[in-house]
Amino acid sequence: MNTEEKEQGHAGEEELAAKQQAGEQNPEGADTGEQTASEEQGGVHAELAAALKLAEENNQRFLRAQADFDNFRRRTRDEKEQFAKYASLKLIEQLLPVVDNFERALATSKDNKDFDALLKGLDMTFRQLDQVLATEGLQRMETVGTPFNPEFHQAVMQVESEEHEEGTIVEEMQKGYILKDKVIRPAMVKVSM
């Protein structure tokens, strides 16, 4: 519809240019007698009517474009609100089975007090949680042994090291995370000096 409107817009311009040219071919104030003047006058009146019609058409086109814009803006705002309200819906739906398993493992262990069963159950639950977050685009940084990079790492301590080159991460205090291409938490690390 937008393209169509644009074409109409161009057509309007060409029409207008044609009228202006036609006007130049009948220059005004040429006193060639009563009847000719009257004839020319009729032509000018026709041109005037056409020009007024075009002006009104262009005005309607403008008002329509503006109304379309207003509707789109309103719709966009509503969509944004809905989207923000349920932004986390997809992730939460994926997390429900994790919550189920977590809850079940805890409830079962409170009865049977089996350490190995609890650890095994929760190890699986943890891997499931990790998997859900990975599907969303979350990646853990692997830091130990790599060169310190302030874009990804936060140095909390510098330590002497015989085995490592200067500026190498020797220990990780807290995991660093990347979501898609954004560092959402830098890794907290110890760096060799």
Added chain:
Amino acid sequence: MNTEEKEQGHAGEEELAAKQQAGEQNPEGADTGEQTASEEQGGVHAELAAALKLAEENNQRFLRAQADFDNFRRRTRDEKEQFAKYASLKLIEQLLPVVDNFERALATSKDNKDFDALLKGLDMTFRQLDQVLATEGLQRMETVGTPFNPEFHQAVMQVESEEHEEGTIVEEMQKGYILKDKVIRPAMVKVSM
């Protein structure tokens, strides 16, 4: 800017109506001699020039409104993409401490094999996870003892019951969840008959 454009639009219409009225006050074809015809002709030409100018102004106004619309549409699309890409960012950031604690509890227990410490640590982690999801607007349904409602519950079995009225939920097989005002998983329940 939109309101301003609208006012201009109305002004254009009034101007146009005024011109049309002016045209009627000088009816065409009144042969009152060479000079008067020439004078009137001059007036019509001025009106024509004004009408053509108005048509062009309205056309420019239309093209500008359309360009504004196009820009807005493009910007909206880009914003939507960015928003979708990082829709779960806020929730994931809140989940990172849960992941940290979960991981730490498992790692510690693998060394010391202390059942009570593991259960206590993971009980806290579970409550923390539950709290994060509650903050996002997730609510668990409380079902047992309440009347069955197909909007919220899925009946997996009907059971005889002396103690409960017909259609009462007597047992919950799987938790039901509501996100804000939306049922994202109905509770799976046993219902008395």
